[in-house]
Amino acid sequence: MAADQEKPPEDTASIAPAPKVEEPKAKSYPMVLFKGEIKIFPDRPLPKYNQGAVKAYEALTASGNQAFALVCEKNIVPQAEIVHKYAGITTPHLPKLLACGVVEWSVDFKERLVFLYEDKMGLPVTAGKNPAAVGIKAEHVISTIFRNLLEIMRAMRDKGIAHGNIRATNIFDGGTATFENAMLGEMLSTPSGYAQPVIYETIERGLCHPLGRGLAEISDDIYALGVTLATLIRTYDPAEGMSDEDIITAKIEVGSFNFIVGKSRFPAAILEFLRGALNDDPESRWTFDDIMTWAEGRRVSAKQTTALATLKASRPLDFMRRKFLKPELLAVALSKDPSQVVPLVENGDLSLWLNRSIQDKELETRYDEGLIEAKREVGSSNYADRLASIMAIALEPDNPIFYKDLKFSPMGFGSLLADASQTKKDLGPFVDVMQGNMIAFWGKSTTMQTRGVSESINRMGSCRSFMQQSMIGSGLERCVYYLSPNAPCFSEKLEQFYVRSAEDFLNALEKMSSQKNRPEWFLDRHIIAFLLVRDKNIIEPFLPDLAASEKHRQRQGMVKMLATIQKRDKMGALPGLSQWVVGMLDNLVDRYHDREKRKAIREQLEKMKTYGSLERIAALFNNYEEAMNDKIIYTQQMQQYQALKKEYFMLEQELDNNKNFGIEAGKQAAALVSGLISAIVVVIYLFFVLTNGGGGSIF
Template sequence: MSETTTRPASAQADAQNARDGADNAAPASAGGLVSIGGNYQVDPKRSLPVYDMPGAKAYVAQSNSEPGKKYFALVSIGPMPVRLPILQALVGLTNANFIKLVHSGIVVWPGDSEQRVIMIFREPGGARLTGPDGRCTAWSYDQVCNRLIRPVIGVLRDLEARNIFHGAIRTSNMFLPSDPAEGIVLGDCASSPAGYYQPVLNETLQRGLADASGRGKGGTSDDLYALGVAIITLIQGEPPLSGLSDPQIVDRKLTQGSFYALVQKQKMPTPLLEPLRGLLNDDPHERWELEDLESWLGGRRLSPRPPEPPRRAVRPFEFGDHEAWEARGLARILSTNAATAYDLYHKGEVEAWMRRALGEKNITEIVVGELQASGTGSRIQREPAVVVARCGIAMAPDGPIRMNGRAIYPSGFGTALTEAFVNKRDPAPIAQMLIAGLPGNWNSIQKKHKIEPFSPPMDLEFARNLLERRGFGFGVERVLYELDDSVPCLSPMLDKHYVLTPMDLLRALERMAPTKSRHGKPIDAHIAAFLMVRFRKLEDWLLKALNDEIDPGRGVIAMAQILGSMQERLGNKKLPGIAKWIVVMADPAIDRLHNHKPRQKTKQRIEELAEQGMITPIAQALDDPSMMNQDEHQYGKAQAKFARIVDEIAKLEDEIGDPTILAKGFGRELAAVVSGILGTFGISAVIGYYFLGTF
């Protein structure tokens, strides 16, 4: 990617562009430098910790065309993937207050020889505003307005125009500019999933209730909330609620509301209270937008409505070691023990507390309705964990879906599955939430409460259907790639390859073929699922053949047809390694032939074709209709001949055994000898004719 390229029309195009320099990349160029894109070089021996990000390490970089300018590289170290769909748009974005991405690509990184995503940035000029602890010299009101708020508004304008959520606005991800009088430079937002490493303090109340991987798609409103937290941090010289754990911070926000929890004990300049009320409003539809903040900077006073604190019960609901004072907090603690919570729901204790202690009549009726509906639902809908999850959604409609110890918004399931797979954790608890239809339930509850959800509704019914289908190309692997367009193919066999596109896959398989062909097949569950999403031209009928458990030979042919189709559509580049890999595993397909000579001929033919490196001719040779028909015809003739021989032996045995023809004793002895000879001859004739081709 370069600064002059235009933005692709699809995420797949972004992924292909991200591969720039990967295919011919050597681990290092002269002098130990890693080359990328022909113009940039990275020095893997010179790290720059000041620019490190949670999912990436920084190194010194240089440009061949602009040797006088300072650059650095962020090298992805995972395990979470880079935000590939936004890279191209960021390359095309130039704003003095946003760190400049000039190029990105994939190279073989020295040391571990893994393919890694590298992003080249211009150095911002100064150090970070704060360290991870958020402490710094306090800023004045004027400094906050001119060097923080005004620049960030401009950056968010540019990001919003490109439909990009930053997700990492915090003082530790802001840099001082070269000129101290200028505004801050906002740091990277692409090296990890949006909001994944954002502290709970900087997240809205709603997003903070979810798992880091389950926060879902954010927007400008969420970035503005984070800006509000940054304002408080710089005015005070430290973050609000310092010393509290993440659960304690969430509890404070739940019981007091974000504005009161974060501002109440702080000495804030009076003029800043107005924008902070707007930015930290827990109702996303009442929260200030960019226009509101710009109007305030221009001198217009908007007098935002003071956020209403959450309705607080007259007494807490006690659950184990926890207690809740409001509905969202209760939904949160009940999800920690579904079996016990299920009993409390059915005994009416939750309903009684909500009516008498909390006074939430409307929410209570919706919860009771969900409880009753579950009693007449399917078996899975009656399971305690599902019932508690549904009631929790009804109780906290703006909260995440909670089940199996997970808390995920509908738009966060893709990242949550990615996190499970890259960390080698069981994805089943997440899949069960989808199978239970909870995202659909979450969507319907929003309508019952007559609210517009802050997190975008997603129709994930298709995901449930995919999970219920077995075999290659379906299941949880398919759902992973359908829901997360940033994730590379996570097949275990791909080892150190970063596979984003079908072309990447062919190249990786070709490189691995000499060693992998001895241990497995070129298509596993992950690769099949990956291709169904990233190679949409793949025919469904090939998947059925790939999953043929009765005829394993059909599966081999299907693999050859799939790889051959990819080869044809992606340029017909010769792939002798993959071709020979298919030959190695072709025996089940060849064994479908009954006659020895056609088998031998087919084996010889595909070995010759493999040397040419073209895959489709091999698939055609393994599934030649004329040869198969001829083989079946000859096989039928052999069966018929065998049946005639068996009949003749039986008839002869009957005649020889007739006492009128031979003496009884001699006849039996002769019958045994003759029938044995004839039986041996008949069977040998059929075997020789059919399997050895000698008759």
């Protein structure tokens, strides 16, 4: 102690101060006001609510209550078609939907679709823990989180929809540490299953591109519920360090139940549930009623597994330096190197393996049928890719379709196509799929009985017809909106806007009318295709004019269509758009041949263009009788002109060819004129004599 006291004090002045580290400040963006009521703060992100590329931000209602907004990306098509069903669900365990609509996002000044929810979610139940192995006691999970999830699933089943986003990281504590008020996050802002990690999806859905999974079924939710329950209870992550491909391969090789459970220990009752919920055969997987039976403590009847799920070869097939025993795994591998599939098939190796090592009649029949389909493409540049795709379907018909880099369920093809169209990806593979026979062969082969299978196949058949039509409004653009009914218009002219309807289109044009870089013409193939799919009656009557080569017909069709939209949707005045339209109508005005008529129409247009009524503008060019009269009078005058012109040239020709032409006629005319003059002189003379001579003799 003495030594310490004797130690001279340090010269603190000689010690350099530690450098001050300033934390980077988040960028500040103006607040966004939704319909004049809800404030959204772009500089206050809420990552815990993110759904993949769709980000969440703080919001505040007009009454001061906390909310959050999910701001959609244009290429990721949300599930807008089920908003009304979601809003009708009454449960405290789902976030309440406050509103849904379009705002101008102050970050990039582009329009975005936003979903606004009440924020009573609390913290993620995985906060501060391993999200893949949370380690909560089984009895506590069952009595709180699991109970609430079942209530949500029952309510959604009653509405005829599935959630598609059930996972541990999308569950929140509801503001209590005991999880009694646990809530499940939202699912409307993205396509079904888009944000789900592969481990939470069935094998078939996990093999798809996240945007190509299609609408989730209650059976898919039950599978995800099984993975979620195991994740919340276990303390060991069986997928640690594994890629998505590794996870799917493991599920196929050992089964989802064995893979998810892994080395973890679960109570016997929980294992029974997991075995039923994680069954890889959808027909054998537990139903929601089975789960409720189990939850009530009663025994669930065992279900038989289909033969296809247990197919395994007696000897392996070599492909890509790997040995395959299961057709499902080989089906996944074929698309990775289509060039090697051609010799595998044409040399008979695959057929021999199926016949001798698998010995399944249904599989062999599908192979033979697939070979017939594939041979139709022999000689095409994409033959190897098409062959690999069809052979993969034959080997496992319930898998997604693999073609080049595309991996999709036919029910999810539209969302994948919409993304590719908006982000300017190569659309060639999509065209190949729609023009080829892969979808039809998959539809004939699959055993899936989920919603939308037949409808999706029929829609793809319609798209093949669209692709064969060259008329504006058809082609690939028509397919984009036909297969993805909730997609906004992807026209480059509307890049700044989120157009979902004909009314949105007119509002966008009104805003564009004041821009310096506004386009010269309102329409393109995307806009016309979009309107044909979304609002056929509003554009179809004018399509022949819009598709015409004559500019005056295009202008007339355009102004009539815009006027019809404004009138039908009872839109207010559109002065900017009206002035823009008037500036495009010279071709229509110049069709009138009467100079005075043209002048009168231009004067009327000048008066009307600030009124904002497209209907009044269109009415100026909607008088068929007046236009026909103008044409008839013009035709008559042209005929008279041509007759006079013809006579003129005939006279010129006679004068050139006949030197005496006109002399005789001149003499006759001179005699006539002289006689007429003489008569006039005599009459004048007589009148003079009679008036001055008193009526005497004139001789």
